[in-house]
Structures are given as structure tokens and as C-alpha cells.
Amino acid sequence: MTNNGTDLAIGYLSSSVAVLLFGSNFVPLKKYDTGDGMFLQWVLCAAIWLVALVVNLILRCPKFWPFAMLGGCIWATGNVAVVPIIKTIGLGLGILIWGSFNAITGWASSRFGWFGMDAEEVPKPLLNYIGAGLSIVRGCSLAVISGILYGSTFVPIIYIKDHSKKNDSIYAGASQYDLDYVFAHFSGIFLTSTVYFLAYCVAMKNSPKLYPEAVLPGFLSGVLWAIATCCWFIANHSLSAVVSFPIITSGPGFIAALWGVFIFKEIQGLRNYLLMILAFCIILSGTLCTAFSKI
Template sequence: MSNNGTDLTTGFISSSVAVLLFGSNFVPLKKYDTGDGMFLQWVLCAAIWMIALAVNLILHCPKFWPFAMVGGCIWATGNIAVVPIIKTIGLGLGILIWGSFNALTGWASSRFGWFGMDAEEVSKPVLNYIGAGLSVVSAFIFLFIKSEIPSSTSSVDTTPLMTEHVINKIQDPCRDYSWVDKLSTLQQRIVGCSLAVISGILYGSTFVPIIYIKDHSKRNDSIYTGASQYDLDYVFAHFSGIFLTSTVYFFAYCIAMKNNPKLYPEAVLPGFLSGALWAIATCCWFIANHSLSAVVSFPIITAGPGFIAAMWGVFKFKEIQGLQNYLLMIFAFCIILTGALCTAYSKI
């Protein structure tokens, strides 16, 4: 009982830290021009891999399972759309939508044993179903929240959250516009919401290879027999998959741009900070998966960051405005909170 109580405490503390960091990790980048996001993607993933290397050394270099890299590949593929999502529908609404679909995909695959995984059981399955169902309901509510994305020229607050070096304050009069900037308001909303849904589904599948390895490690006829049951032991392989995939995508992007990629030096340091925050949050998620199981951690960690991100969107970036939007957002948050509590108590 004592060990179970310790696991629950560790799991919920890790979940809380993950929620806070996931909801804030893109904030340092919000006031910087990141173009089409391909360069930023690579910078983020470089920072992520560096954190993974440090964690791997701290854990004394546990066995490397290449299949765990597949989860990183899936995540990096979904992450390509992050910058277009933020540019089209905003930071708050973007995280709210992809977080909801992330929660649903991750919960369902763990609960019902998709993709060759073992189905996970909870002591109170009805509460678990209710919690997951409320995450789905909240996703549809978020689609009706309208966000206002201020332009770089008309925004009242254009001060970056990280101070730029003086050389980066020289503005290029011939500013390059990405394909996102050429879309109409309606097109931006459709594209942004669609990309957020796709990214959420991919994000929700990112832990599948790791859980698959852990489940099959208990079988004598599996190549993964004897593999570690501690989720954090797979961080280095997972993050290596992220960095490798991102590098491949960036290389392909350079070829497509005829060796003239759009680089944004002023976004490098904020990008590294953002990547480091994400990596730390994901490490906490790994710990939560181990302590609580994915069927419990997914609905909590994926729904929670939306609240943090929306608070940034309301108070700092002024993306979400108007009484109707505020009421919808409050209603959605109440649903998320209820769902998270139901999911948490389903484990106890």
C-alpha cells in the first residue's frame, strides 16, 4: 500500500509539472518570426536530444531499443505542423484541440490494447470511460472558440519574451511570408483546426512502441524479453528518433528549397529553451506513465496544458477575446477538470 501511495504521489506530481511545462513551452517563441517552422522544428529537436543525452547519462546508459525510436518519428511528424497551427488559430486554441485528440488516441490505444499492446485495466472503469468521454466533448467545444491572431504590425504587445541581440533588431524590409500568411481567415481556421487534429492523433500514438516493448518484455518468446519496465529508460531512444526524423525532414526541406532554406537566427535561443521545456515535460510524462499507467496519465497530461496555454492566450497574447469565447472556454475547462478527476479516481 505504501509503495502504491508513493507511486500515485510521484505520478500526480510528475503530471502536474508536465502540464505546466507543456502549456508554456511554446511561449518563448510566440513573438518571434519562425517562418514555415521547418528550421524551428530542427532547433527544437536538437535541444530535445541534448536533454535526452543528459538523462541517459544520469541513468547510466540503459539498453537502447531501436524500435522505441519509432515513437519519436511519429511525434516529429506531428510536430511539423505546430508553427502553422499557432499562426492560424493561436497558441491557446491549438494546444486545446491537439491536446484533446492526443488524450483520446493515447487513452483508447492503452485501454483497449491497440497496435499489439496489452489492454490496461483500472479499478473503476466507469469513471475512466467518463473521463475519456469528457475529453472528447471538450474537443468539440474548443472548435467553437474563436481566436484573434494579431499581425506583427498591429499587435499592441510586440515585445519578445526573450530579449533579442541588437543585430536581430534590424528588420528586413522585404520580409518573406510563409504559405500560412497567404490564406484567408476562413482558410486559416480550417487548416489550423485540421492540422491540430492530425497532430493530436500522431502525438497520442507516440508512446505506443515503448508500451509495446514493455508489454512484450514479459513474454518468453519475444525479442524484447527482459526489457526494462521503467519508462524513463527509453527516453534516449525515443528522443533520438525525434532528432533523426527532424534532421531528415529538414534535409528534405533544404533540397525542396534548392539549398536556400528560410533560417531565422533570432529564434534559435528561444527555440532551444522551448525544446528543453518540452523535453523535461516529456520526461515527467514518462515517469507518470510508469507510476499511474498511460490509461490514467494521458487524459490528465494532455487536457491540462490547454488551460495553461489558454491563460497565456487570454492574458498575455490577447488571442481569445469576447464574453462568448470566455464562457465557452470556462465551460470547456470545467469539463476537462471533471474528466481529469474522474480519470484520476479511476486508478485509486
């Protein structure tokens, strides 16, 4: 297999693992009372940071770029709304909506070079446009805002990589391997979530609502999310963000919907089942178009 073929295989395998874990990472929390979610977010982000520490040690501590923390800060800000979203509109619908806006923001910023990044080209641009369009056909304000913030989370890392090729840039010589930025990215997540939690404690007059029974499920959820995101970093490197974003952001919605149907009974009735099947067909079509646009 050629190097290009190997990269594609690694990229699509990593994308598949990311889709499965992103669609399942909130499942451990579903049956537990998580209150307003602020304590849960901090526990989840602590688990995320610990996974990043392990990955960083495995990679032998690559150079730390503080600007890469910004993406983590953006993600943590969007993640504040996750618990209210799941409680109000359900796990499946919530992930479908924020995944859609996540996809369009992340794909478009990479494809057209927003925020100072280099525009990415693909061999078959028409297929890429069709794939991205089909992946976001689904469409609740908190979920929309979260999706936009989530979609911006990789912008600082891609910006650093793009400008590492320019000798006059402060990022000249920076690594082109996305996983080298995991520790900085996840450190931004943990730092921001800690700031939000401390602000919450102040607002609650040092009487925050803590839910001990949610600690272990929250930690497991954070570990699953962190592993999924590491896979996403690998997919970004192997496929490029313009291909990986539509695939990884659209698939978890269907996985979450399956959990909602078979385990949590959030989706019931023939009409809703048919709509879910239609959504799956659209997502699968979008994913295949996006995948073939790289070949």
C-alpha cells in the same frame, strides 16, 4: 505512505509538471518570426535530444532499443505542423484541438490494447471512461492529424514493455521503467527532424529560410518540452498510460488558453471567457474522474 500511495503521488505530481510545461513550452516563441517552422523544428529537436543525453547519462545508459525510436519519428512527423497551426488558429485553440485527439488516441490504444499492446485495466473503469470522455470534449485538419500522431508516440515503448514479459519475444527482459526509453525516443525525434530539415533544404535548393532570432527561444521551448515529456514518462510508469494520457493531454490546453487570455490577448469578450471557464470545468471534471479511477 505505501508504495502504491507513493507511486500515485509521484504520478500526479509528474502529471502536474508536465501539464504546466506542455501548456507553456511554445510561449517563448510566440513573439518571434519562425517562418515556415522547418528550421525551428530542427533547433527544438536538437534541444530535446541534448536533454535526453543528460537523462541517459544520469540513468547510466540503459539498453538502447531501436524500436522505441519509432515513437519519436511519429512525434516529429506530427510536430511539423505545429508552427502553421499556431499561426492560423492560435496557441490556445491549437493545443486544445490536437490535445483532444492526442488524448483519445493515446488513451484508447492503452485501454483497449491496440497495436499489439496489452489492454490496461483500472479499478474503476466507468470513472475512467467518463474522465477520458470529458477530457476530449473540444474539438481544423492539421491539428487533428497532429493529435493522432502525438497520441501514437508512446505505442512502441508500451509495446516493448508489454512483450518484455514474454520469454519468446525479442524484447524479453526489457526494462519496465519508462524513463529508460527516453534516449531512444528522443533520438528518433532528432533523427526524423534532421531528415525533414535536409529534405526541406533540398526542396528550397539549398536556400532554407533561417531565423537566427528564433534559435534561443526555440532551444528553450525544446528544453521545456523535453522536461515535460520526461515527467510524462514517469507518470506513465506510476499511473499507467490509460490514466496519465487523459490528464496530461487535456490540461495543457487550458494553460495555453490562460497565456492566450492574459498575455497574448488571443481570447477576448465575455462570451469567450465564459466558454473558456466552461472548458476548464469540463477538463477539471475529466481529470478528477480519470485520477479517481486509479484509486
